[in-house]
Amino acid sequence: MARIQPQAFTKSLSQQKFQKKPLYLLYGSEPKRVLDASRLLYEKLRDIAGADNCFHYTSAGPGADDISIAEVISQLNTISMFGAGKVVFLGPMKKPLKEGMKELAEYASAYNPDSTFIIAIIMDAKGLNDFEKSPLAKAVTTAGAAGAAVRFARMNSNEVKKWVKEWINLKGLSISDAAAERLVALGDTNLTLLGGELEKLYSYVGEDKEITRQTVEEVVADHRESMVWDFTDAIARRDFSGAVTLLDSLLENNQPLQMILKMLTGEIIRLAAAKGYKNRGESFEAFAAGMGGSLFPLRKAWANANGWKEGDFVKALRGVLKAYMDNMVTGASARTTLNTLATGLPIKPVLHRQGES
Template sequence: MQLKGDQLGAHLERELRPLYVLYGDEPLLVLEAADAIRQKSRQQGYGEREVLTVLPGFDWNQLLAAGGNLSLFGDRKLIDLRIPNGKPGKDGSSALQAWCQNLSADNLLLITLPELDWKEEKAAWFVALATAGVAVKLNAPPLAELPGWIAGRLRRQQQSAAPESLTFIAERVEGNLLAAHQEIQKLALLYPSGKLSPEQVREAVLNVARYDLDGLREALLQGDLGRFKRTLDGLMHEGEAPPLVLWAMTEEIRALATIRAGLDRNLPHDALLRDAKVWGPRQILFKKALQRLHTQGLMQALAHAATIDKIIKGIGRGNLWEELLRLGLMLCESRPKQKSS
């Protein structure tokens, strides 16, 4: 069965199949679709999850073993199979076709792939998957349809905007869905439910304050602690919303952590930047930051960001702005681990 991305929600309300394949050129949509399937699977009693990532040298017997290992607690299992390059190879092709012939209600196989060309969509292994299960193609909407996509996302957070405001956002993000997603989240943080005025949209998207969030992000990536402290202080005195400041910092930390983890697995640098939607001059900033930052430090930064989020929500203790400064300090002064001699 082949579905479009916007058909998946209605499909999951009706049923849950034992096999799903998600692929396309927009990582945000693939991630959200995978989250929806995982959530539905938990509701249906798939209490155990095993993640398999197909890297060079991957043993496809691991997939068959994952399907054969029963849970000690009798739970059904979700097997999360990720093929970053979209090419399972000869052994993988055979293993996937064999899996399709022996589907079981005790195992749900969720496969995520990048964008595939028409030749790959006609490969025997992919045809077998799409025939036995559900294949969902998730590509970014064309620029002309992006205002409608943005309007739909705003409805999810009980907000709306005039057509010219939707077009303004779409043009500013230049078709980048992740950037559009971030702008939509920003609007939810800044304004209550209801219709947004054109002025509110422009102010949020352009962010023309002297001490702005873009400057804060840049200082983090450059490791410029002095500039970071000055910018953070400016944001505090200008009354910037703390959730928005934390969001801006956390978005960079997550992107850095994802890319750093890929580099640790010897994946190509440029491909990781592209998948993380890091373009143009920001690539230079990210590359320099990644020379300074390591996985452990980034994981600690994410944990500290979670602590700050609790303070913002009133369920944690501490001085909010001091903790934001500490978070910046962790990132600006982090250094790679020294190899033991």
């Protein structure tokens, strides 16, 4: 059988003697792990094959904006003009395709050995066992050394702790047992949340090699503040659709309006300051020294400031002030206030076409 445990699969990607396979099927009920593992694999294969030989499609189907399964398979079966085998990444898809699964299974049963096909699917935990009986899953798991099927199911706290340590080790750092336990406790085994907190820790420690419990206590906020952080970060990246999605989550979890507005105000001020330092030709070090505080939000602001114009900051702060007034003076609800704020900020919706990236 070609089924591989997630830990062994992740470890194999870090080995120098990594041997690529023609077929990879990454699936499961843990979106964060499926996403991270498939991206890590794709990046590894892109380094080997070269960017010109790699193609990524987020989904496939009969829609006008979708690529068809036939086109995906044709890409795998045609010879590259750059002289190396092609790598095609399909996914991560949010569920198995309604149409095209038969064609994918047929390709997996008679694959092109010169190409590499990555299929990543996120699905409900209840559907995992049935999916493993599907022709596609059977074709990959019976392909012997040519195929690898990796199942990502919900982990217990000890497994999450091990996953945290592996993530940190891949970055060339280490984390103490006490720090890992505290991080898992704060994240409540939510891998999506933990992934964001790990990114914060990685940026925060800088040249330090070990993450301690004290570091975790300094950097990792409680769940409520973390959700607001993600919202303000989406605003900073001018990701309108992401901000609206996160806004719905904030409201569903009854996040305090004052906390959201306060953190958003701080983010806008950091962005404006970063833009000013950059316009004057000053370095990040000068910006960090002038602002003070944790380096993580400063690094984010420094990177995101390029996407903002000078007049945007004033418009954004006016929008936040109006939100305060709408809530305090007119008694508008948090949902009404924040929806009005999000749609009035100087960011525009970005339409993402499902297809090659």
